[in-house]
Amino acid sequence: MDLRAALLVLLASLSVVPQSARAQSESPAARMPSRVIRYEEDRDALRRYWPLSVSEAGAARMREFFEGELASLRNIDFDGLSQEDRVDYVLLRTELENELEQLELRAVRRAQTRALLPYSSALLAVLEPGQRLEPRDPARLAAELDRLQVEVRDAREKLGDLARAEKRSVVLRAAREVEELRGALSKWLRERDGYDPLFSWWATKPAERLREALDAHARWLRDEIAKVPADDDETIVGDPIGRDALLAELRGAWIPYSPEELLEIADRELAWCERELVRAAQDMGLGDDWRAALERAKQDHVAPGEQPALIRELAEEATRWVEEQGLVTVPALAKETWRMEMMTPERQLVNPFFTGGEVISVSFPTDGMDHERKQMSLRGNNRHFSRATVHHELIPGHHLQQFMASRYATHRRVFATPFWTEGWALWWELLMWERGFQKSPENRMGMLFWRTHRCARIRFSLSFHLGLWSPQECIDFLVERVGHERENAAGEVRRSFNGSYGPLYQIAYMVGALQLRELHRELVVAGKMSARDFHDAVLQGGNIPIELVRARVGGTSLVRDQRTTWRFYEGLR
Numbered sequence: 001m002d003l004r005a006a007l008l009v010l011l012a013s014l015s016v017v018p019q020s021a022r023a024q025s026e027s028p029a030a031r032m033p034s035r036v037i038r039y040e041e042d043r044d045a046l047r048r049y050w051p052l053s054v055s056e057a058g059a060a061r062m063r064e065f066f067e068g069e070l071a072s073l074r075n076i077d078f079d080g081l082s083q084e085d086r087v088d089y090v091l092l093r094t095e096l097e098n099e100l101e102q103l104e105l106r107a108v109r110r111a112q113t114r115a116l117l118p119y120s121s122a123l124l125a126v127l128e129p130g131q132r133l134e135p136r137d138p139a140r141l142a143a144e145l146d147r148l149q150v151e152v153r154d155a156r157e158k159l160g161d162l163a164r165a166e167k168r169s170v171v172l173r174a175a176r177e178v179e180e181l182r183g184a185l186s187k188w189l190r191e192r193d194g195y196d197p198l199f200s201w202w203a204t205k206p207a208e209r210l211r212e213a214l215d216a217h218a219r220w221l222r223d224e225i226a227k228v229p230a231d232d233d234e235t236i237v238g239d240p241i242g243r244d245a246l247l248a249e250l251r252g253a254w255i256p257y258s259p260e261e262l263l264e265i266a267d268r269e270l271a272w273c274e275r276e277l278v279r280a281a282q283d284m285g286l287g288d289d290w291r292a293a294l295e296r297a298k299q300d301h302v303a304p305g306e307q308p309a310l311i312r313e314l315a316e317e318a319t320r321w322v323e324e325q326g327l328v329t330v331p332a333l334a335k336e337t338w339r340m341e342m343m344t345p346e347r348q349l350v351n352p353f354f355t356g357g358e359v360i361s362v363s364f365p366t367d368g369m370d371h372e373r374k375q376m377s378l379r380g381n382n383r384h385f386s387r388a389t390v391h392h393e394l395i396p397g398h399h400l401q402q403f404m405a406s407r408y409a410t411h412r413r414v415f416a417t418p419f420w421t422e423g424w425a426l427w428w429e430l431l432m433w434e435r436g437f438q439k440s441p442e443n444r445m446g447m448l449f450w451r452t453h454r455c456a457r458i459r460f461s462l463s464f465h466l467g468l469w470s471p472q473e474c475i476d477f478l479v480e481r482v483g484h485e486r487e488n489a490a491g492e493v494r495r496s497f498n499g500s501y502g503p504l505y506q507i508a509y510m511v512g513a514l515q516l517r518e519l520h521r522e523l524v525v526a527g528k529m530s531a532r533d534f535h536d537a538v539l540q541g542g543n544i545p546i547e548l549v550r551a552r553v554g555g556t557s558l559v560r561d562q563r564t565t566w567r568f569y570e571g572l573r
Helices: 003-015 019-025 028-049 056-073 083-114 120-132 138-165 168-190 197-226 243-252 259-283 290-299 307-325 332-337 371-380 383-387 398-405 410-415 418-434 441-465 471-482 486-497 505-525 531-540 546-554
Strands: 339-342 359-362
Touching (some): 028 410, 056 120, 083 243, 120 138, 168 197, 259 290, 259 441, 259 505, 290 371, 307 339, 307 359, 371 486, 383 441, 441 486, 531 546
Parallel strands (some): 339 359
16 A cells, blocks of 8 residues: 555544544534524524414414423533523523514414404415325315305405404504415415316316405405505504513513613603704804704705715715724725615605615615605705714624624524614714714714614604504604604604514614613723724624623623623613
8 A cells, every 4th residue: 555545544534533422522612503503494494384474383383393492402501601602502592482472472463363364274274284285185175265265255244343443553464464365375376276287177266266355355454444555655554562562572682671761761862962962053153952953964965966975985984983093893805895876766765864784775865756855855864964874884883793793603693683783883873972073063963863863763662662652643753852854754653663673673773872882881991801802892793682792792690591680771770
């Protein structure tokens, strides 16, 4: 045997490690990230198999899965884990407990709509067993479909008084569930029709009539009962979840304050903003009239076509500033790869300002808008508001944040929370204010407008979900207390309550920023670490609740059944 062959044999023998030995040598640190990844994949596989929100069988299967995962997790030797693995353990346990609680809350909400869809269980009994195209008797199937379409058509007459007495939000939720069932029926039919001649001969026509009946039922609920037709982009209804559900959401997000305490925090922060607004107005020579000062700042906008150049200038300025201050590491590729696009007029109805990340999407008037909307968009996206927004969306805000999150602790993406996502971007607005990023009273007005806006988000979103305010009252509050253009205020409220955001999303900006402010005080201001090391550590630990960022960066102790305890707001310890 020559030397090369002998070396190959030796290397092969060294690589063969018995499975038992490999499992014994695997460290807890290697097992926890793998377990989190496996959990996410298993959960998502089940959700793809049971995609319908109205499915009771799907909910039962998910409950079984979460309970099994939670029981299995308890077998891990928590005391033998490193701090990073303890963080993963606590995150996963919280995730499982929260998923189980959310299933219970969804069951309560489903019970509210079930009476408006009395046929849903029977329809699901037809659709759900067919995911693997099991054989069915086409004639019996056709008879069941025909019976169901009659039941759906009769439902409107039978449900008239009951539906009219129901809350508008519940009626619209029921309409969305009917549309979900109609979509599932269309998919079910598409995957069978034409492939099985007997199925097509017997079942296609009854299925099409059933689909038409479901479509008519959804329109009846929307148009005649809720008075919000599908093409109505203006009316804001929302769906308040109530105090108990808010408390469950807060527990799952690691926020130890009640909704009422958070409203008090919002009011305290809002009062600070109003004092600073008056100071800025005085420095602009306008006395205590901060609304006049805000109006002057709104008038300072670029001409049509010039907004992209302003955004590039502001982005480069903010990046230079954080690097010169030595506040955070900014990879060269992050600076190179962000992009810009202009927002469509339709999207500006629900987002009258910017959104960001790798792509910053810029709101600005288009030539097709009517004159009043053009003026409001120009004023709402002026130089000073934009100066306080661009760094929030790009660097050091969302773009840098997303760039790092896709490269570090990626297994923690399943635990993503808006308190980390939005809190990080808003924390920079607070820190840059403290370090004098603003250069003029008008700049201060721009930064204060957004800070006031984030405080107002806590007040109006919690008040809505507690059942205290209507959407119109939320709009009025944004106009009167923050200084929003009315069209922009309506867009903000519409976006908050149209179902695309969770109930805590709008409070997460300021609350997450206040958490990071307190953690910065504990670690950086106290001299335990540099600002750069602090910010880099937050970014490299993944998207997780800030209290658990505190555990991994600050080394606070954790126990197996750790609950949220960190009272991070100085005025409400």
